[in-house]
Amino acid sequence: MTSPEDFRLQKVGADSVERLLAECFPVPAGSSFFDDFPIWRHRPDAEWLAVRSGDGIVACAGLVTGVWKVPGGPxxxxxxxxxxxxxxxxxxxxxxxxxxxxxIERARRLELDAVVLWGTDSPLYSRLGFKSRGVQLRAPIAPLLEGGSRAPSALRLEEGFDATILPLMQQARDHSGGVELVPSDREWISEHKNTHWARVLDGQGRLVAYGAFGRGMDLGLQLHEFWGEGEALAMIMRWAHSIDPSAEIMGPGSVLSARVGSTAVRESACLMLPLGPSAERLAESAIWFWGLDGV
Ligand SMILES: CC(C)(COP(=O)(O)OP(=O)(O)OC[C@H]1O[C@@H](n2cnc3c(N)ncnc32)[C@H](O)[C@@H]1OP(=O)(O)O)[C@@H](O)C(=O)NCCC(=O)NCCS
Known part of the structure; x- marks a missing residue:
């Protein structure tokens, strides 16, 4: 049997790993992993490491950096x-x-504070020191819509991605934590091929809520990227539910606990490997990533 030392790692571009990713992840025939996770192809700082055998890539892993905001914290x-x-x-x-x-070694050399991963807890990651951190609530949307008031409202919902969503996405991150957006993020965010977007505008045409739903948001039917309050958020939830009646909403307790009550499942938000004291000290409640942050 080959030992791990026999595998030579090399830096490669995203195009080289596309075929392997389609073989290893549940990517529908004829589409690409990058259709759902365009950040890994389009973000300028995305790095890929791979193992090559013969003419092909047989293993790979990617890394992107980001500045993660802890509300009221570092x-x-x-x-x-x-x-x-x-x-x-x-x-x-x-x-x-x-x-x-x-x-991880690369992250240490870059003097980063932590490595984060959206995987399920498994020996692969626990052996390397990753631990489940943070709390997310997940609840079916259908029961949340029952009995809601449908009073006439000046709000209107429009479908489709529009760059005006970006400031509201940043507001969600300022409030609840998440990876800070930079202007170039617009390029990959708008490249999601299987994501539905919706915006809610008030009577003056101001954007007051948004949602992103579909593959790419956890490869499932979770509303895991959204912002808004009251009736505006209810409109986003009704819209997601109209696309799929089994839709769920997923978010931090600070945003969802009053809304979802006891219907919510409580899960860990991510796997994290702290590389320094500031990440070590974080409270569970401070750890949160929105759908587009948790790539
Ligand atoms: C997960 C995966 C990359 C592991 O590759 P590998 O080269 O066999 O990994 P290693 O030999 O270093 O480690 C094996 C460990 O991976 C774990 N593993 C297997 N499938 C896994 C999965 N989907 N997610 C996380 N860990 C997994 C196993 O528990 C195994 O540990 P064990 O040997 O103690 O049982 C490979 O199974 C794969 O490509 N799966 C499909 C894509 C995927 O799910 N990627 C992970 C996304 S987070």
């Missing part, structure tokens, strides 16, 4: 790791561990 520089994949023929030999370890 700004942490984090690495987000994603697209971790090993060809089925090579699994169980420590290749993914080797790749993730190398990305």
């Amino acid at each position: 700004r942490l520089r984090v690495a987000r790791v994603g697209g971790v994949a090993t060809h089925p023929s090579l699994r169980g030999q420590g290749v993914a561990s080797l790749l993730v370890e190398a990305l």
Whole structure:
């Protein structure tokens, strides 16, 4: 059997790993992993490490950096790791561990505060020191719409992505935490191929709520990227529910607990490996990533 030391890691571009990602993740035939996670192709700082065998890439893992805001607290520089994949023929030999370890080393060299990952808790990550952190609430939308008032309102909902959403996305992050947006983020955010977007405008045409729903937001039917209050947010929830009656809403307790009550499932928000004291000290309630932050 090959030992992990026999695998040589190399930096590659996103195009080189596209085929392997489509083989390893539930990517529908004819589409690309990047249709749902365009950040990994379009963000200028995205880095890929890979193992090559013969003419092809047989394992890979990606890293993007970001500044993560803790409401009322520090700004942490984090690495987000994603697209971790090993060809089925090579699994169980420590290749993914080797790749993730190398990305952790990269994050240390960049003097980042933490490495974050949207994976399920597993020996692969716990052996490297990742721990489940943060709390997210998840609840079906349908019961939340029952009995809601439908008084005539000046609000109107429009579908589609529009750059005017970006300041409201930043407001969601200022309030509840998340990765700060930078102007170039518009390029990859608008590249989501399977995401529905909606905006709610008030009587003066001001944007007061938004939502993003569909594959790419956790590959499921979660409303995991949204902002707004009261009736404006209710309109976004009704819109998501009209696309799929099994739609769920997923968010931090600070935003959702009053709304979802006991119908919510409580889950950890991410896997985190703190690299410094500021990330070590974070309270569970401070750790939150919106759908587009948790790549
Ligand atoms: C997860 C994956 C990258 C592991 O690759 P690998 O080279 O076999 O990994 P390693 O040999 O370093 O580690 C093996 C560990 O991965 C764990 N693992 C298997 N599937 C996993 C998954 N979907 N998510 C997380 N960990 C997984 C196993 O628990 C195993 O630990 P064990 O040997 O103690 O049981 C590979 O199974 C894969 O490509 N899966 C499909 C894509 C995917 O789900 N990626 C993870 C996204 S977070």
